[in-house]
Amino acid sequence: EPEVTQTPSHQVTQMGQEVILRCVPISNHLYFYWYRQILGQKVEFLVSFYNNEISEKSEIFDDQFSVERPDGSNFTLKIRSTKLEDSAMYFCASKQDTGELFFGEGSRLTVL
Amino acid sequence: SQQGEEDPQALSIQEGENATMNCSYKTSINNLQWYRQNSGRGLVHLILIRSNEREKHSGRLRVTLDTSKKSSSLLITASRAADTASYFCATGVNFQKLVFGTGTRLLVSP
Numbered sequence: 001e002p003e004v005t006q007t008p009s010h011q012v013t014q015m016g017q018e019v020i021l022r023c024v025p026i027s028n029h030l031y032f033y034w035y036r037q038i039l040g041q042k043v044e045f046l047v048s049f050y051n052n053e054i055s056e057k058s059e060i061f062d063d064q065f066s067v068e069r070p071d072g073s074n075f076t077l078k079i080r081s082t083k084l085e086d087s088a089m090y091f092c093a094s095k096q097d098t099g100e101l102f103f104g105e106g107s108r109l110t111v112l
Numbered sequence: 113s114q115q116g117e118e119d120p121q122a123l124s125i126q127e128g129e130n131a132t133m134n135c136s137y138k139t140s141i142n143n144l145q146w147y148r149q150n151s152g153r154g155l156v157h158l159i160l161i162r163s164n165e166r167e168k169h170s171g172r173l174r175v176t177l178d179t180s181k182k183s184s185s186l187l188i189t190a191s192r193a194a195d196t197a198s199y200f201c202a203t204g205v206n207f208q209k210l211v212f213g214t215g216t217r218l219l220v221s222p
Contacts, residue, residue, distance in 0.1 A: 004154075031208075033209065035212075042200070042212055042213065042214045042215060043149075043155065043200060043202075043212040044212070045209050045210070045211060045212075048208055048209050050208075055208060056208055056209055089152075091154060091155065093155075098160075099143045099145060099160050099204055099210075100145070100157045100160055101145075101147075101155075101157060101202075101210060102157070103147075103154040103155045103156070104154055105153060105154045106152075106153070106154050
């Protein structure tokens, strides 16, 4: 069964460092998303991406964040200068054109 | 905010019992979805109900939607220990993004 894959599963970084989280969405999907979940809290929308551009972003997705789909298969989230409060589980998701989102297993980011 | 709010926040039942979780939201939607999350894992889609539907079934799951009250419920019948997880409702306005609620932690004891 096709699935969304994310790497790394866990990354530990120092405050101020750049981090890139990678995702391979399901191949025939058209819409791509990043969500994050701070430990014990709700799942928060960060950004949606369609037709090679950002279609919507939340207030959380400030200038420190960027997304790219560099090669037609990978979908990356970059955090330029990490802060302590960026520590969270980051989920990539994709969908075709129906409402159902398919999520990856997440990348746990720990900022020290 | 379009955010869904689930209640209860936590629910503890015995195997074989039914579990009911409720979700309320604030703005108009065109679909509402329920997801399940095992601890530390990704979210798994359970069921989608559109705004023009009132009830939907999938296996042991039954979802209702009342758009006049801006609320939905998820019923899991004959629960099993393997149903232990967090359950989230998510509302969609235009199929572009989903806004997730705060979740219900369900514990099913053998």
